[in-house]
Amino acid sequence: MGLRELKKERTRLSILDAALDLFLEQGYESTTVEQIAGAVEISPRTFFRYFTSKDHLVLWFHDHGEGIMLETLRSVPSDEPPFTALMHAVRAVLSDMQGSTPADAQRFLKLRRLLEEHPHLVGLSVARGADTERRMAELIAARRGTDPDQDQLCHLIVAFAMSTMRVGFECPRRDGTVTEIIDRMRETIALAERSLRPGWDL
Amino acid sequence: MGLRELKKERTRLSILDAALDLFLEQGYESTTVEQIAGAVEISPRTFFRYFTSKDHLVLWFHDHGEGIMLETLRSVPSDEPPFTALMHAVRAVLSDMQGSTPADAQRFLKLRRLLEEHPHLVGLSVARGADTERRMAELIAARRGTDPDQDQLCHLIVAFAMSTMRVGFECPRRDGTVTEIIDRMRETIALAERSLRPGWDL
DNA sequence: TGCAATCTGTCATCCACTGACATAAATTAC
DNA sequence: GTAATTTATGTCAGTGGATGACAGATTGCA
The missing domain is CATH 1.10.357.10 (Tetracycline Repressor, domain 2)
Structure with missing residues (x-):
C-alpha cells in the first residue's frame, strides 16, 4: 500500500473520530460539516470526497x-x-x-x-x-x-x-x-x- | 368539520397528487419543491406547512x-x-x-x-x-x-x-x-x- | 359588521451538497 | 534526480431543502 492510500485512510479515520466526538458533544443536527472539516483542518469540499454525506x-x-x-x-x-x-x-x-x-x-x-x-x-x-x-x-x-x-x-x-x-x-x-x-x-x-x-x- | 379544515385537506391532497405525478414524470430528485408548489399554486413556504419535508x-x-x-x-x-x-x-x-x-x-x-x-x-x-x-x-x-x-x-x-x-x-x-x-x-x-x-x- | 384566530406569502438565512477549475502533492517513467 | 502523469486538495459559485419572523389576507364567530 502506497503512502498515498495510507495517508488517505488516516484522514478518513480522523474525520470519523472528530465527527463522532462532535456529535456526542453537541448533538448531530447542531454539528455542521464545516465544523467537522475545521476540526481536522480540511476544507468542507474535501470532507465530501471522503464521505458522500454527513449521514454517511x-x-x-x-x-x-x-x-x-x-x-x-x-x-x-x-x-x-x-x-x-x-x-x-x-x-x-x-x-x-x-x-x-x-x-x-x-x-x-x-x-x-x-x-x-x-x-x-x-x-x-x-x-x-x-x-x-x-x-x-x-x-x-x-x-x-x-x-x-x-x-x-x-x-x-x-x-x-x-x-x-x-x-x-x-x-x-x-x-x-x-x-x-x-x-x-x-x-x-x-x-x-x-x-x-x-x-x-x- | 369546518370549511377551513375541508379546504386544508383538499390542498393537502392536491399537493400530494401533483407531487406524485411530477415524480413519476421527471423523477424524484429532479423535481423541486418549488415546482410542486407551483403546480398547485402555493408558495414553497406553504408546502412545508402541509408536509414537513419533501420526503414526507x-x-x-x-x-x-x-x-x-x-x-x-x-x-x-x-x-x-x-x-x-x-x-x-x-x-x-x-x-x-x-x-x-x-x-x-x-x-x-x-x-x-x-x-x-x-x-x-x-x-x-x-x-x-x-x-x-x-x-x-x-x-x-x-x-x-x-x-x-x-x-x-x-x-x-x-x-x-x-x-x-x-x-x-x-x-x-x-x-x-x-x-x-x-x-x-x-x-x-x-x-x-x-x-x-x-x-x-x- | 367587526374581532380573533388562523392561513398564507415574502424575505432573509442556514446548511448540505455539487460541478468546475486551478493548485499542490505523490507516483511513475526516464 | 528530474520530468511527466496521475491524483488529492482548496477555492468559488451555485442549487435546493428547510426554518424563523413578520405582515397581510382569509376564515370563523359574536
Whole structure:
C-alpha cells in the first residue's frame, strides 16, 4: 500500500473520530460539516470526497458489516440452509469485532452511544439495510435456485435474518463492552433459531 | 368539520397528487419543491406547512398504516398471542385499503410505481419503520407484562411482523390492482405463520 | 359588521451538497 | 534526480431543502 492510500485512510479515520466526538458533544443536527472539516483542518469540499454525506458517517459500520456478510455468504457451503448461512454471516461480523483494534472498538461504542441518544439516526442504518437486503435476497435466491421476483420466501428469510441482527444490536440502556454486546447478539441468534420452525427455510 | 379544515385537506391532497405525478414524470430528485408548489399554486413556504419535508410526501401511506395498526393493536383482546395480534393489525390495514376511495387507490398505486422506479425511496419508509417498531414494541411488552428494555423477544416479535408486512408489499415486477396486492399480502402472512414455531411468541 | 384566530406569502438565512477549475502533492517513467 | 502523469486538495459559485419572523389576507364567530 502506497503512502498515498495510507495517508488517505488516516484522514478518513480522523474525520470519523472528530465527527463522532462532535456529535456526542453537541448533538448531530447542531454539528455542521464545516465544523467537522475545521476540526481536522480540511476544507468542507474535501470532507465530501471522503464521505458522500454527513449521514454517511453514521453508516460506516453498517457498510463494513455488510461487506463481511456478503463475503461470508458467498463462501459458505451451499448445502447449508439459507437462514443458517445468514447466521454464519452474522457471526462472521461478530468475529471481526472481536478481532478489531481498541481504536475501532472505541469507534463502535461511540457510534452506539450516538444512536442511543439520537434514535432517528437508527433510521439511516435500516434505510441502507433495505439495500443490503435486496442484495442478499439475490444471493439466497441463487442458492435456492429460484427467481427473487417470484420467490417470496427468500425475501422473508433475509428479512428475518436482518431483523435478528438489528434486534441483537439494539441498544440496551446501559452500554457495555464490545464483549457484552457480542454475547447479547449470540443470545438473540439463539432466540431467533428457537422461534423458527425447523426446516422452514428449505 | 369546518370549511377551513375541508379546504386544508383538499390542498393537502392536491399537493400530494401533483407531487406524485411530477415524480413519476421527471423523477424524484429532479423535481423541486418549488415546482410542486407551483403546480398547485402555493408558495414553497406553504408546502412545508402541509408536509414537513419533501420526503414526507412518500411517507403519507406509511403514517396512515401505522395509525391503523397501533389503533388495532390497542383494541385487540390481550389474551391473543402477540404475533397474532400484530397480524390482525396488518389485516386491518388491508381492510382499510379495500374500503378506500378510487382516488386513494390510485395514489397508492402511484406510490408503488414510484418506489419501484426509485428503490432508494424505500429506505425512507423503512427508516420511519424503525420508529414505528419502537412504539409497537412498547405495546407488545405491555401486553406481555415485561420491560421492553429487558425483553428481547418483544422486539423480535415486532421486527418479524414488520418484516412480513414489508415483504408482502414489496413490488412484484408487474404491478397489479389493489386487490392483487392485498391477496399477495395475505399469502405472505400465511407464509410467515407457517415459518414460525407454534407458541414461539408466548 | 367587526374581532380573533388562523392561513398564507415574502424575505432573509442556514446548511448540505455539487460541478468546475486551478493548485499542490505523490507516483511513475526516464 | 528530474520530468511527466496521475491524483488529492482548496477555492468559488451555485442549487435546493428547510426554518424563523413578520405582515397581510382569509376564515370563523359574536
